[in-house]
Amino acid sequence: MLKKAVLLVALLSTHHANATSATSNVYFEDARRFAQLFKSTPSLSAEQLQKSYIDKGSTGVEIFTPMRIKNGANMAKKIAEKPEVYKRAIDYCLPELEKHIPTIQQASQLVQQFLDYQDNAHTYFVIGADNSGGTANSKGLALGLEKNCQFITNNDEFADYFSYMVAHELVHVYQSRHGAPAPKKRTLLYQSLREGVPELIAQLTVNKLDKLAKARSKFGLKNEETLKPVFFADMDKHAFGIWMYNSKVDSQPADMGYWIGMRIATAYYQQASDKQKALQELIELSDPVTIAKQSGYFKML
Template sequence: MKNTVPLFIFILSILGCDHKAKNSNQNIISSDIANFWNAYDLIVATNDSIMQYKYLDSLYIQKGTLGLKGIMKARNYSQQDYIDAINSYPKFWKSIRENTLKTDAYVSELNSGIERIKKVYPELKPAKIYFTIGALRTPGTTIDSLVLIGSELAMTDGNTVSSEFQGDIQRGRRIYFDSNPIDNLVLLNVHEYVHTQQKPVVNNLLSYVLHEGIAEFVSVTALGVPSSAPAIEYGKQNEAVKTKFENELFFGYNRHEWLWSDYKNEFNVRDLGYYIGYQIAEINYNKAEDKQAAIKEMIELDYTNESQVEDFVDRTHFFSKPLEVMYEDFDKSRPTVLKIKQFENNSTMVNPETKEITVEFSEPLNGLNTSVDFGELGAESFPKVTDRFWEPGNQAWTLVVSLEPNKHYQILISNNFRTEKGIPLKPFLIEFQTTK
């Protein structure tokens, strides 16, 4: 009998350690959701803003998982964003609460989905899935090896209330809710899981649409289900989507028109960039003799390697021309700066009493979009600007300046200037030096 109690304690300690180990290795974590609702109940029960922030911080943010910290960083969520969202949309929050508490019911399906990815991509690296509550900016994103689910959007359905949102946001939310996102929760998670395996994108539209389209294609291929993104089916049936994308591929300012936005376009379908990337991935896959090798190539595509990306796209013959030819055509179509009215560019003899600098363009621009920036010499070489205005006809634009004697100046006229069709200006560096 002397050894019974110590032996019993020893067994319990082993079991306890094993339980903790299993929890620490858990791939799907949802504790942030319960924490959010605990904080929410106290926040909505008081009008004291100080206490609202205190409850949010102590009961939700401070108790948050790596996933919560990750999604707050990825979408730049502040405490004010959360408090504003909670106070502004009470009917919305009430309508989603029950759904967000159902995560345990999806654990088996999610794990099965991950195993299916591994079958088509045996090199799959482990990642963790975090169900969090965000402030209405994303249903899902990733940071490194973390899948971050914004459950307040990802777990909505046709019963979710959208009436408290305004304008185009309400329209976009209603369309999204009516598509029953919760029914596609496993597909969303698998899509984001694939993102954790991909290489980082570079900052251009083609990279973004390939990154998203590949993740979607790999996901639906692994799961054997159709995509839940309306953009993909719509794009397949409407050649005009591809034509528009070809015309706008190199604009450089229009990501929101193709991805991750409720921006209203002529097709009334959001995120059409998903279709572009998906279709390129699908064509490559269908042409490949070795399907598993094709999946591997897609997932491991190096977006910093221009020749690799160009080959991946061009061999599909999806676009009407090779990417290089498309860029050459685009570059030829761009407006340019013809001259500066008051002096020759690169002059070293500019009168410091000059009060205006007028830039003349090769064709009329839209009279709306403008932007100037520092040159490589930085802010110290940028003149003091007191006003700026378009000349009649929008083929010239004037800066009202105050110059100093014997000083070197630089002004970068950026590609944010555009024609009526949206074609961006070729950037132009104004550089000059004033006399003594």
């Protein structure tokens, strides 16, 4: 299956130079519209943002609004608090990122073809309320440029960072479309696989990691035999504790559940005789307990 990923990269590279925003499923229109508004009136009012940005937004803004942008008033407040964040996003990150549309498009195509899905998944770059890097549902993926821009320190990081982000988050789109309904109360095991499967697929396609994912990998490989039994004891709990959606815990990087989930998914994928079927089962995630058992990851405990 790894050979399949390499072949996909080679095939898509032949189309790399011809990819443009006109033929891409990567959309920047919301970010561009915000840039025009901000440059004309840096102190944007709640009403201006609501009428000229949110109400006119694409599917990406629609995805990003409920729990993130919320409304024009909330966005106006965030811009007033940190105008420099928004200025950097539109003056530096937006024009630089637009140079990498073919690379971002390629990441999207790699994920789709690797998973063998016929349905395209669109990526929308939007401007948010400085509280989220991205989210996804069955309609597509929305990335908050002003938030992600804060993690970019130089031009060389753009291609790798956003290839990883798009690959990871697009898997969430396909999980929403093709996965089993999420349980009302999610266990740590379920949620770790929910995040770990996109980590695995990002590595098998674009083979990129962001800084935090690299830190998790380095720490995890060094401390795996210590981490494994602690996670095993917690994995049926309906609380995520030190494992998910948290800040750094002591010397442990944030969100190590992502990494453990990836390790379980990797073990399950590697032991499967039918790799494509295994991928579909990992996306569907209807029985995380069986996946964990059959993976053999906790076999020696």
